[in-house]
Amino acid sequence: MTGPLLLGVRHHGPGSARAVRAALDAASPRVVLIEGPPEGDALLALAADEQMRPPVALLAHAVDDPGRAAFWPLAEFSPEWVALRWALGRDVPVRFIDLPAAHSLALAAAEEAAGRTRLEEPGPLEGADPEPPAAGSTDPGWDAVPDSAPSAEAELSPQEPSPHEPSPHEPLSDRPSPQAPSARSGDPEWDAVPGEPGAGPDSAPSDAGMRIDPIAVLAETAGYDDPERWWEDVIEHRGSDGADGDPRAPFAALGEAMAALRGMYGHGGHDRDLAREAHMRIQLRTARKEFGDDVAVVCGAWHVPALAEKTTLTADRALLKGLPKVKTEMTWVPWTHRRLARHSGYGAGIDSPGWYGHLFQAPDRPVERWMTKVARLLRDEDRMVSSAHVIEAVRLAETLAAMRGRPLAGLTETTDAIRAVMCDGSDVPLDLIRDRLVVGDVLGEVPDAAPAVPLQRDLTRLQRSLRLKPEALEREVELDLRKDNDAAKSRLLHRLSLLSVGWGEPVTGRGSTGTFRESWRLRWEPELFVKVAEAGVWGTTVLSAATAKAESTAVSATALAEVTALAEQCLLAELPDALSVVMKALADRAALDADVGHLAQALPALARSLRYGDVRSTDTAALGEVATGLAERICVGLPPACTNLDADGAAEMRGHLDAVHTAIGLLPTAPELSSRWGSVLHRLTGRDTVPGVIRGRAARLLLDDGRLEEDEAARLMSLALSLGTPPAEAAAWIEGFVGGASGGGMLLVHDERLLGLVDAWLTSVPADAFTDVLPLLRRTFSAYEPGVRRTLGELVRRGPAAAPGGAARPQTGMPGFGAGLDEERADAVLPVLRMLLGIDDNDLAGAGR
Known part of the structure; x- marks a missing residue:
């Protein structure tokens, strides 16, 4: 040199x-x-x-x-x-x-x-x-x-x-x-x-x-x-x-x-x-x-x-x-x-790191080896790709390179050949090839001797002991919280989420919806090492860092819903030391907050958290007391809060109504609270100052719980759909009662009196008002399953079984429908139910009714 x-x-x-x-x-x-x-x-x-x-x-x-x-x-x-x-x-x-x-x-x-x-x-x-x-x-x-x-x-x-x-x-x-x-x-x-x-x-x-x-x-x-x-x-x-x-x-x-x-x-x-x-x-x-x-x-x-x-x-x-x-x-x-x-977003980024890695590693015949990788990937996805496809794709890629004046086929030529020969001209399989091979999900490894913050070392130790290896390729894991190892994985992922280390994201599982199962979507990104370093200021271990972060958040939180969500996180992450601090903050915020909307937003998270006491062996007694107090305050303040609301406010309050109803059903409290909540719903159904969507929803919740007779439900509907009710208010009542995907369509299918009332009201709406209520009605019925809509159409075409006044007409022998409950047929399911649940006949006494 x-x-x-x-x-x-x-x-x-x-x-x-x-x-x-x-x-x-x-x-x-x-x-x-x-x-x-x-x-x-x-x-x-x-x-x-x-x-x-x-x-x-x-x-x-x-x-x-x-x-x-x-x-x-x-x-x-x-x-x-x-x-x-x-x-x-x-x-x-x-x-x-x-x-x-x-x-x-x-x-x-x-x-x-x-x-x-x-x-x-x-x-x-x-x-x-x-x-x-x-x-x-x-x-x-x-x-x-x-x-x-x-x-x-x-x-x-x-x-x-x-x-x-x-x-x-x-x-x-x-x-x-x-x-x-x-x-x-x-x-x-x-x-x-x-x-x-x-x-x-x-x-x-x-x-x-x-x-x-x-x-x-x-x-x-x-x-x-x-x-x-x-x-x-x-x-x-x-x-x-x-x-x-x-x-x-x-x-x-x-x-x-x-x-x-x-x-x-x-x-x-x-x-x-x-x-x-x-x-x-x-x-x-x-x-x-x-x-x-x-x-x-x-x-x-x-x-x-x-x-x-x-x-x-x-x-x-x-x-x-x-x-x-x-x-x-x-x-x-x-x-x-x-x-x-x-x-x-990487400034020095390249289009095809996977392709470049292949070119660097291939000792010879890079195009042939690349086509073989593609064929293997497509076969794994159950696509019919043979050796003949590989040979023909290689020939086509080389021909394209010669026609374009290239000395050898590059990524463009190989992609064009793969599209034509292996993908039948479709770009859909190419998306998979580009994601898995052209870009790739290779994740590197570093020696244990590499320096790391104490929190990172503790996380690495936990990942190895739990056999939860970080991977660049996104995957879903199903956890059974009744198993010790799966429960430990769940605690780790929840603690990392609390520390803003987003390795895992909870998703809806395909299996059981019970509280003993969790589904997570995992994907490790390099930036998470920075997140771990940032979280290191809270502690040297995942447990201590998550505890310190939860305590600090509880002290600084101002919104009641924020504290209740934090309490739920502490239960999921099993942070008993932090939970006491969070509970004190929760009690303080709940005592000072008089807004019914805020209370209604906070209660569902507390009710969900109470279920974890059985699954995770966590003491939730203090949490139950706070949740019961919130529910009682909601029962007092909800009826006045539901009066004189505009359309947006009514829609928001309807959401709170559903959430509180579900939450109270989950609370392991005395029957007095449930009975008190039923009285609140009854008051809402009879107040003219309450928007129709809320009155209709309250009636539907009572009907589903068996606290409202079918005849009374039909009477309330006939009143709501009477000639003296403005069409827009009547349409809102219908939306609250049978709207959305909450089973309202099946209710109309099985109770033709209600369907007849809706049909009679709809045909009586004046032409000038019909265009105003049509969007609301379309939103109400479009949420039904196609089969439900088709059945309703057949019933309406046949003619409803109820007159406009609500008087029942004789059934016409529609297959699958009867005039009443067939108790003998209902009892026939009990032996099968007993075998499935493994219980005695005495436990099912009266279940058929």
Whole structure:
């Protein structure tokens, strides 16, 4: 080597990775310098550990503010990872030389506080409009944690591959999609989120206040309309052979192109790049003093001209003087292929990490091996795919590549061939292929020796002891709380949810709806490591942290419903120490809150929580006393609260009515409360000042509980649908009584008197009022099952069995309907019921009635 070997790359590409490895093999440098945070030097040796499985990432976070963090992801096909493993495998010193994370995180905090995404300094760009800060961005080089929806350019779907995807043999094959180039698509290092340190020139305004795309500028200069085609022809294909077989030729060509752009655009509008490059030059000088010129540098191609620039040490140090600094900690964490994808919001993302990983790993015949993977996936999904399909798809992909002037088939050609041969022209199976293979759900692993906060270590221990392995692929688990191991899993997931570590999400299970079963949807995301670090301020174990967080939330909560929901969480998470604090806060809030709506919102959560005493062996006596007190106060205040409400208020109160009715049915209290609630419902049905939807709903609840005779229900309906009642009020009563999916349709099917009343009222509505009540009626009856609507239509066509006055008419022999209850047929089900439930005949005495 006659001087430092500057290997400019674009992150995360198999071609770049292979080219770096070939160049290092040829040069055999005495030291390797890599663009990355110097704090990671102490962790580099872990990259050679047998437990280390990429993709992984370096995670740095501020000690005093763990939520301020940044990642440096590395895949197996990342050039930086290849250089790192090359050096470790040959006992060659390796170092990170980028701006320390201590400065980068501090600069990001300062910019966020100032409402800007970069430091504003006097210069040619003074007066240019700064970019708005990327949400949650703290990326000092390669990545950031997206705390909100990805930007428009980050949402580019990986399901729309580029027509110029890399061929397997190309040395620098990681490129963005040309269909919709993002603002940073021209950055040869494919760096970070716009405005973050390390972002390329295209993520900031040029001298004219516009974003630049270096590849587009070079392609236009060369007379190319398609920047990606220029990149392939000039860099990729010509660089694959190199001059005289020199593996360093592609890097030299790319360095010359970047030097020309830096001469035109300077630092591209990113002032922080000046500090970063100054720090890199200082580290390069230090390495050259120690090892001579046998130094190799692997960095973003945009930085190569700056590293080759002749500057003084004094000038570089001046650029670094006065930079803010925070205390940081760093570790390795697992990463996923999905989080390497551009659509995830990762600034240096690629469209197809799974495809790139395949190209890097395939020893030969990459297209044939890829088609085999696709066939295996489709077969697992019960699609008919044979060996002949694979052979024909390979032939078609190679033919398409030849027709398009490609040396080998890329992702676009293979996708087109798969669609035509294996998917019968349909894009539906392609969505599965893109999700599982093109992007992929590979989750990396890190050694146990990697540093971690105490809370993370406790969580890892619990995951292993409970056999609840974190996985990148979303899956559902069914838990039976009667089993000790499943109950422990449930407690862990609920405690993590309370700590805002969203590993699991409760879902409605497909099995039993009993309280002893739970269903969870699990998916581990790399950002959860940051959430765990943030939660570490509450304690060193999951139990202690969840307890402290619950106690703090209870003290600071102001809304009664918030405290009741917290009490439910404490019971689910089995936090007895925190429950006492929550119960005291609950009693205080309940005593001060006189709003019936607030009380009605709080009661259902308490009623649900009381059921967990049997399932989880939790003492809920204190909770029962508070719930009973709330129910009694609701019984007193609900009737006055239901009077003189508008339509929106009535709809909201109807929801409260249903929730309270269900909750009181769950409370293990004395019969007096249930009887008192029945009296409240009776009062609501007879008050004219109560909106029709509430009166109708109260009548329906009484009827379902057996507290209202059918004749009385028919009388109430006839009164509500009388000629003196406004049509809109009558329609609201119908909605409350038989509306929604609560079985109202079946009630009309089996009680033709009620159906006759509704039919007679509907036909008597004046034409001018019918258009006003039609939307309400349509909403009422559209919620019925199709079979119920069809049966009602047949009954109405046949003619109802009740006259407008409510007098019953003779049944017409409709199949499945009778004039009354057939007790003999009802009793016939008892033997079968006894066998199913395993109980004696005496326990079923009178059940048939």
